[in-house]
Amino acid sequence: xxxxxxxxxxxxxxxxxxxxxxxxxxxxxxxxxxxxxxxxxxxxxxxxxxxxxxxxxxxxxxxxxxxxxxxxxxxxxxxxxxxxxxxxxxxxxxxxxxxxxxxxxxxxxxxxxxxxxxxxxxxxxxxxxxxxxxxxxxxxxxxxxxxxxxxxxxxxxxxxxxxxxxxxxxxxxxxxxxxxxxxxxxxxxxxxxxxxxxxxxxxxxxxxxxxxxxxxxxxxxxxxxxxxxxxxxxxxxxxxxxxxxxxxxxxxxxxxxxxxxxxxxxxxxxxxxxx
Amino acid sequence: xxxxxxxxxxxxxxxxxxxxxxxxxxxxxxxxxxxxxxxxxxxxxxxxxxxxxxxxxxxxxxxxxxxxxxxxxxxxxxxxxxxxxxxxxxxxxxxxxxxxxxxxxxxxxxxxxxxxxxxxxxxxxxxxxxxxxxxxxxxxxxxxxxxxxxxxxxxxxxxxxxxxxxxxxxxxxxxxxxxxxxxxxxxxxxxxxxxxxxxxxxxxxxxxxxxxxxxxxxxxxxxxxxxxxxxxxxxxxxxxxxxxxxxxxxxxxxxxxxxxxxxxxxxxxxxxxxx
Amino acid sequence: xxxxxxxxxxxxxxxxxxxxxxxxxxxxxxxxxxxxxxxxxxxxxxxxxxxxxxxxxxxxxxxxxxxxxxxxxxxxxxxxxxxxxxxxxxxxxxxxxxxxxxxxxxxxxxxxxxxxxxxxxxxxxxxxxxxxxxxxxxxxxxxxxxxxxxxxxxxxxxxxxxxxxxxxxxxxxxxxxxxxxxxxxxxxxxxxxxxxxxxxxxxxxxxxxxxxxxxxxxxxxxxxxxxxxxxxxxxxxxxxxxxxxxxxxxxxxxxxxxxxxxxxxxxxxxxxxxx
Numbered sequence: 001x002x003x004x005x006x007x008x009x010x011x012x013x014x015x016x017x018x019x020x021x022x023x024x025x026x027x028x029x030x031x032x033x034x035x036x037x038x039x040x041x042x043x044x045x046x047x048x049x050x051x052x053x054x055x056x057x058x059x060x061x062x063x064x065x066x067x068x069x070x071x072x073x074x075x076x077x078x079x080x081x082x083x084x085x086x087x088x089x090x091x092x093x094x095x096x097x098x099x100x101x102x103x104x105x106x107x108x109x110x111x112x113x114x115x116x117x118x119x120x121x122x123x124x125x126x127x128x129x130x131x132x133x134x135x136x137x138x139x140x141x142x143x144x145x146x147x148x149x150x151x152x153x154x155x156x157x158x159x160x161x162x163x164x165x166x167x168x169x170x171x172x173x174x175x176x177x178x179x180x181x182x183x184x185x186x187x188x189x190x191x192x193x194x195x196x197x198x199x200x201x202x203x204x205x206x207x208x209x210x211x212x213x214x215x216x217x218x219x220x221x222x223x224x225x226x227x228x229x230x231x232x233x234x235x236x237x238x239x240x241x242x243x244x245x246x247x248x249x250x251x252x253x254x255x256x257x258x259x260x261x262x263x264x265x266x267x268x269x270x271x272x273x274x275x
Numbered sequence: 276x277x278x279x280x281x282x283x284x285x286x287x288x289x290x291x292x293x294x295x296x297x298x299x300x301x302x303x304x305x306x307x308x309x310x311x312x313x314x315x316x317x318x319x320x321x322x323x324x325x326x327x328x329x330x331x332x333x334x335x336x337x338x339x340x341x342x343x344x345x346x347x348x349x350x351x352x353x354x355x356x357x358x359x360x361x362x363x364x365x366x367x368x369x370x371x372x373x374x375x376x377x378x379x380x381x382x383x384x385x386x387x388x389x390x391x392x393x394x395x396x397x398x399x400x401x402x403x404x405x406x407x408x409x410x411x412x413x414x415x416x417x418x419x420x421x422x423x424x425x426x427x428x429x430x431x432x433x434x435x436x437x438x439x440x441x442x443x444x445x446x447x448x449x450x451x452x453x454x455x456x457x458x459x460x461x462x463x464x465x466x467x468x469x470x471x472x473x474x475x476x477x478x479x480x481x482x483x484x485x486x487x488x489x490x491x492x493x494x495x496x497x498x499x500x501x502x503x504x505x506x507x508x509x510x511x512x513x514x515x516x517x518x519x520x521x522x523x524x525x526x527x528x529x530x531x532x533x534x535x536x537x538x539x540x541x542x543x544x545x546x547x548x549x550x
Numbered sequence: 551x552x553x554x555x556x557x558x559x560x561x562x563x564x565x566x567x568x569x570x571x572x573x574x575x576x577x578x579x580x581x582x583x584x585x586x587x588x589x590x591x592x593x594x595x596x597x598x599x600x601x602x603x604x605x606x607x608x609x610x611x612x613x614x615x616x617x618x619x620x621x622x623x624x625x626x627x628x629x630x631x632x633x634x635x636x637x638x639x640x641x642x643x644x645x646x647x648x649x650x651x652x653x654x655x656x657x658x659x660x661x662x663x664x665x666x667x668x669x670x671x672x673x674x675x676x677x678x679x680x681x682x683x684x685x686x687x688x689x690x691x692x693x694x695x696x697x698x699x700x701x702x703x704x705x706x707x708x709x710x711x712x713x714x715x716x717x718x719x720x721x722x723x724x725x726x727x728x729x730x731x732x733x734x735x736x737x738x739x740x741x742x743x744x745x746x747x748x749x750x751x752x753x754x755x756x757x758x759x760x761x762x763x764x765x766x767x768x769x770x771x772x773x774x775x776x777x778x779x780x781x782x783x784x785x786x787x788x789x790x791x792x793x794x795x796x797x798x799x800x801x802x803x804x805x806x807x808x809x810x811x812x813x814x815x816x817x818x819x820x821x822x823x824x825x
Binding site for chain 2: 007008010012014039041042043044045046047048054057058060061062063064065066067070185186187222223224225235237238239247248
């Protein structure tokens with residue numbers, strides 16, 4: 001347990017490249033050719049194509065859990081070869097390499113940004129640099145050199161203003177808290193933009209119901225098993241967001257929910273409440 | 276070849292989490308933050324959601340092939356946050372970490388169970404422990420601590436009676452052996468609950484035919500190429516089970532087979548047989 | 551950066567096994583049991599079942615990017631258990647292990663073949679050797695022993711004539727260059743058999759249009775963003791092939807393109823050209 005070896009270099013990969021093509025394999029080859037000792041860890045290559053918000057949401061949740069010093073490469077890059085800047089960020093002692101399109105926005109909203117650099121020093125790129133695959137030609141080699149010890153400011157000048165990103169806003173009205181579905185996960189659980197904190201502050205200990213267009217759910221459960229199999233419930237999920245789910249079934253299908261659909265909390269009038 | 280380094284610590288991951296969400300990445304981050312030197316090996320994250328039998332079948336086949344000492348984390352966990360016990364098992368010198376729901380039942384049926392512990396010592400968990408994601412909060416950190424050298428009995432008291440699991444039973448009648456499809460693989464091969472051993476004991480060297488609802492197949496072939504492209508055949512697969520397949524085509528579609536459908540072997544009457 | 555440790559042994563895996571079954575996990579277990587220190591890198595397990603050309607195309611692009619000495623295991627093996635030869639190749643200082651069915655043909659067309667051996671020495675296999683899963687029983691153990699230092703010629707005699715493979719031929723006529731779609735990637739980009747080199751030599755600096763059955767595209771763009779969102783364009787992709795794509799949309803669906811469909815370049819008559 002009292003190990004003396006230094007922490008090994010780790011590079012994680014998060015992309016929308018899928019796995020039917022050579023894209024991911026090429027990136028891994030480029031990385032290992034520069035830094036054969038680095039550990040490559042796949043986070044996912046199955047992000048929805050071209051979409052920034054799901055990528056930002058996943059990165060926010062997974063990446064800070066890795067050890068300090070980890071280099072996270074994230075490539076959802078519809079603007080590749082165009083005007084967007086290739087970026088290196090240092091956020092809370094981890095490094096992030098990818099296009100400047102908001103993907104790192106949810107991380108920056110919550111955690112200290114300790115540095116931002118534009119990737120301009122082409123000697124750290126793979127040549128010739130294509131216009132369609134910076135994952136292989138820019139981000140992979142930069143990550144490998146960084147993990148091998150090249151200091152962040154060797155890759156280019158400071159970046160002034162990395163793109164930010166927010167979840168859609170929620171709305172508080174008299175007796176109601178209006179949110180929406182922002183992400184539907186693998187199990188059909190419908191995750192909203194309402195955090196535990198926002199819900200608690202609004203509810204102030206009072207009872208409430210959770211409404212989707214087709215369903216009224218009484219309050220918040222503590223686990224999926226709280227309702228019979230197939231029944232709808234709401235709970236605060238493992239990321240701290242209010243989620244509408246069904247026990248062992250897909251809530252999106254059972255309740256007809258899609259991304260963007262409203263989820264509204266209503267206070268139960270005192271006297272006929274349920275806590 | 277005569278290496279002096281100790282065998283490196285290995286943790287494998289097998290889940291139904293898919294790869295479109297942050298679940299798998301979060302588990303990897305938690306593991307590497309506790310034990311940065313461990314090798315994480317993905318077995319799969321594409322198990323069918325909430326289903327225990329396919330998970331048990333896969334674990335039975337893949338996990339014993341890893342080196343002794345490997346820590347296998349397996350999470351198909353519809354009962355997360357409910358009554359089911361989080362478990363650590365030692366089976367044939369490998370460790371298994373996951374919910375007590377039968378996933379490890381096929382392993383225990385065939386291989387020596389050398390220890391079972393309830394995961395109760397919360398100092399080895401990630402805090403706060405959520406009610407919806409024990410993969411991240413319980414199983415990943417326990418696996419990391421175990422791989423780093425914490426002894427199994429430090430995680431909790433002995434577990435009396437881990438859940439068992441069996442494949443559906445087959446039935447022998449005069450001249451027939453009745454089995455069923457228990458799993459359809461990626462290629463559409465229909466794997467039955469009939470092992471090589473059961474079939475041999477029943478057939479006693481005599482010829483037989485293999486019947487599905489729509490097809491009669493003569494005896495057992497030795498490879499997919501034994502029939503013309505697209506044609507049905509049966510063979511003993513690499514896991515020792517009788518399988519109904521088609522050469523370079525999907526047997527499930529070609530023969531209309533689904534999980535649970537009967538596959539019946541009939542002895543060929545002496546005299547008009549074919550061996 | 552000036553590391554003294556030797557380059558670690560790397561084995562990559564490329565298969566059409568998918569991830570819902572135990573096949574990939576079993577191969578990893580077999581490899582690590584023989585050589586616990588090797589790094590296993592997944593290239594992909596999502597190749598289309600039984601198809602050689604997409605596998606060959608991916609291997610050609612990804613594998614040469616790994617460090618010299620890497621052992622690449624590739625298994626798309628519809629002929630498993632039949633007549634095809636299990637093979638070990640050395641191509642441009644990397645090793646390739648898999649069935650002799652053309653999968654390595656595009657690599658051999660472009661890079662120096664330095665050795666070829668038939669895998670016949672059964673003491674390096676996993677026993678009993680099945681007839682349906684040589685990935686586990688032949689290719690995985692051979693790769694592990696090779697990565698651990700067993701010399702290539704210990705696995706069997708020289709192989710005379712490994713299977714070759716070519717992309718479909720293109721056709722030059724007066725003023726036209728006829729190619730076809732050979733692969734559609736994850737994003738719906740339609741990759742043709744026309745390389746940058748072939749196109750340049752044919753065009754000799756003159757302007758041309760790119761025709762699919764439903765669409766005429768003016769010349770070659772430099773990035774996806776060159777057209778408005780959803781619009782079709784053609785470009786030379788990161789692998790050096792002409793590709794028909796749409797900015798942030800699926801060209802295969804938008805233009806009704808499938809593998810094998812013609813893509814024809816036509817020279818623009820001088821005088822009304824656009825360069």
